[in-house]
Amino acid sequence: MLSRLFRRFATTCPPAGRELGLLREHEDIAKRHARVHAAWAPHLAESRKTILETAGRCPQRRRALVIGAGDCLDVPVAGLAKLFGEIVLADIVTSAEVRRWEKKLRGRVCGVNWDASGALATLAAVRETVTAGEAPEIFARADPGPPPGGEADFIVSANCISQLGLVPGHSLPAQAKDKALPERCAKAAAKRHLDWLKARPGVRLLLADAARFDLSPDGKQLKKETLHERFGLPKPDRTWRWNLAPIPEWSPDFHRVHDVGAWVFQPTAP
Numbered sequence: 001m002l003s004r005l006f007r008r009f010a011t012t013c014p015p016a017g018r019e020l021g022l023l024r025e026h027e028d029i030a031k032r033h034a035r036v037h038a039a040w041a042p043h044l045a046e047s048r049k050t051i052l053e054t055a056g057r058c059p060q061r062r063r064a065l066v067i068g069a070g071d072c073l074d075v076p077v078a079g080l081a082k083l084f085g086e087i088v089l090a091d092i093v094t095s096a097e098v099r100r101w102e103k104k105l106r107g108r109v110c111g112v113n114w115d116a117s118g119a120l121a122t123l124a125a126v127r128e129t130v131t132a133g134e135a136p137e138i139f140a141r142a143d144p145g146p147p148p149g150g151e152a153d154f155i156v157s158a159n160c161i162s163q164l165g166l167v168p169g170h171s172l173p174a175q176a177k178d179k180a181l182p183e184r185c186a187k188a189a190a191k192r193h194l195d196w197l198k199a200r201p202g203v204r205l206l207l208a209d210a211a212r213f214d215l216s217p218d219g220k221q222l223k224k225e226t227l228h229e230r231f232g233l234p235k236p237d238r239t240w241r242w243n244l245a246p247i248p249e250w251s252p253d254f255h256r257v258h259d260v261g262a263w264v265f266q267p268t269a270p
């Protein structure tokens with residue numbers, strides 16, 4: 001109880017992020033992790049390993065930027081600090097865990113409340129009246145601006161791309177009459193994020209959902225959806241399983257499982 005209160009007190013999120021449901025989503029992720037941490041452990045370990053392996057291939061090591069740092073569950077902060085002079089942990093929500101890393105590695109780690117979509121302030125200002133046609137356009141045209149802390153030698157987009165438009169899309173009143181609106185916001189925000197990422201000069205690692213499965217209690221595949229193609233992404237460089245929501249977390253009838261993909265974008269030669 002006390003630790004939950006401390007977490008809440010130490011967590012910061014700008015008003016637009018709160019109004020569009022991102023603080024609540026952050027808290028829900030933390031609660032789910034507390035319930036099913038054993039099921040998530042192999043995925044989190046694989047994410048951290050992939051981040052460090054890719055970081056080790058960076059020719060320059062002044063600054064690393066993690067987008068969607070959250071509670072740093074999948075982010076090897078100590079390992080990155082051994083390789084890079086400065087680590088920027090960016091998220092619309094800055095968590096108590098990020099504040100802890102800032103204190104532990106003072107001057108080397110910096111937490112920043114940063115909107116990777118560039119759309120949240122604009123969208124929050126028109127939340128009540130925005131139409132289902134206008135909202136995805138706001139994501140498509142948004143400009144996140146330069147990376148927080150300046151250009152980085154290594155950027156990790158840490159399992160956040162599918163959330164950028166989806167969570168705010170669900171918070172819009174216009175969604176009541178158009179159930180497909182969150183999905184269209186998700187697509188527009190993800191495309192914008194990819195274009196932004198591709199325009200950066202350093203090594204970039206995208207960690208994102210590649211496919212979603214529903215599995216029966218005895219492990220039979222009931223449903224499969226490929227996710228990365230929606231965002232115009234090729235096949236990932238590698239994938240692994242994430243037991244996101246074991247029975248009864250999502251449904252009493254099936255386990256919800258993801259294939260997580262890793263895509264590495266190398267700098268193009270000058």
Ligand SMILES: C[S@@+](CC[C@H](N)C(=O)[O-])C[C@H]1O[C@@H](n2cnc3c(N)ncnc32)[C@H](O)[C@@H]1O
Nearest residue numbers: 068069070071072073074091092115116158160
């Ligand atoms: C699935 S979580 C990623 C988990 C996180 N890497 C961890 O280890 O705890 C997605 C993260 O994306 C963040 N996020 C969602 N929308 C964002 C936005 N517009 N700008 C920056 N971060 C955002 C959420 O706050 C959340 O922390």
